[in-house]
């Protein structure tokens with residue numbers, strides 16, 4: 318079966334600008350200043366974009382805007398032609414001099430990534446996370462510098478592939494950035510420096526939250542109406558990827574990873590076990606697939622400290638995206654905009670973020686490429702991905718899960734083959750609904 322061609326451009330220019338400024342930061346406004354920065358750069362770096370959706374298009378913008386380097390987009394790959402075309406059109410409008418992607422450099426389908434990677438010096442990997450280990454491995458094999466979005470996998474075998482490829486990347490002196498942008502945010506960086514210097518003493522208790530609403534959903538009926546035909550199960554799950562664990566990882570991986578990564582950063586390690594509760598209480602219906610709408614997990618660290626984590630997609634509830642910790646000398650509160658230490662070493666972040674955080678992470682990666690400085694974020698990206706997977710394993714199974722068992726799990730969530738009519742590991746029941754994990758019964762390791 319061929320890649321479907323019959324979807325109209327899903328994203329118009331207005332939506333694109335909105336999406337890339339939310340997920341991708343300031344774009345058009347900075348052009349004047351950035352152009353002069355590019356003029357100061359040396360050789361032109363060729364960029365390929367793999368996964369031309371909202372975040373990928375945003376990341377391409379940031380790469381093309383990166384300070385002190387000349388970057389040109391030369392190749393694009395997406396599973397779907399309509400996604401590639403709308404992204405290309407918008408990028409071309411925003412960067413007429415920096416986007417040169419002729420038809421023969423536009424690739425679609427499951428193997429598209431290999432061909433686009435081959436044409437570039439630097440690649441952006443921004444498909445849904447299920448494909449990340451495959452794409453990262455290939456980019457490393459081909460010897461390219463990489464920016465990859467978080468999470469970097471959806472299951473333990475995927476995490477292990479990423480860790481192995483990360484080692485290879487180091488040996489090959491490749492620079493690897495991971496889209497955990499809080500690591501490039503001045504408020505977080507300054508707070509972490511203080512915490513690591515002991516500003517709140519020994520950290521004994523942490524909390525992490527991503528409690529919000531349901532993100533986008535692609536209804537099967539709408540997709541089929543738009544296409545004018547029935548979708549295969551593979552195409553449906555790829556279009557509506559958020560709600561399938563093999564490709565998304567569940568929202569504990571897809572979103573809450575940001576907060577869990579902050580806690581790992583603070584603790585300079587990863588949890589040794591997780592115990593959780595979760596389920597799908599309010600978000601019902603076939604198009605919400607097989608993921609939970611809430612996860613509540615206790616992550617225990619080596620030193621006995623515990624992070625209490627919550628992530629929830631339920632309407633009308635208390636919402637917060639933040640991290641907290643209590644230490645022997647004080648407390649800390651962090652979120653996107655506020656960083657505060659309370660106690661003996663009282664402090665509040667009053668500085669400014671020099672460049673918007675999504676831009677900053679690209680500036681940092683491209684500076685490392687330009688100056689040939691060691692740069693490999695894949696290891697902590699994989700560790701925080703595994704932390705989220707560990708949490709999901711505990712809520713899906715309802716059991717206490719050890720880190721070592723989780724990371725060595727042989728259970729793969731991925732389809733055995735990638736084609737539009739592939740036999741999918743997850744299928745709807747006769748009533749159209751999908752099986753949800755059942756705590757006490759679902760096996761995860």
Ligand SMILES: NC(=O)c1ccc[n+]([C@@H]2O[C@H](COP(=O)([O-])OP(=O)(O)OC[C@H]3O[C@@H](n4cnc5c(N)ncnc54)[C@H](O)[C@@H]3O)[C@@H](O)[C@H]2O)c1
Pocket residue numbers: 340367368369370371372373394395396397400401426427429430443444445446448466467468496497498555571
């Ligand atoms: N760092 C952040 O704050 C942040 C924000 C948003 C999204 N993200 C991450 O970025 C990634 C993409 O999210 P998005 O919101 O852009 O989703 P999206 O659906 O808008 O884009 C994903 C794109 O990948 C394409 N794709 C899917 N499978 C593919 C394959 N095998 N080969 C090539 N292309 C394929 C899709 O067709 C789509 O165009 C996710 O991992 C997400 O978690 C990160």
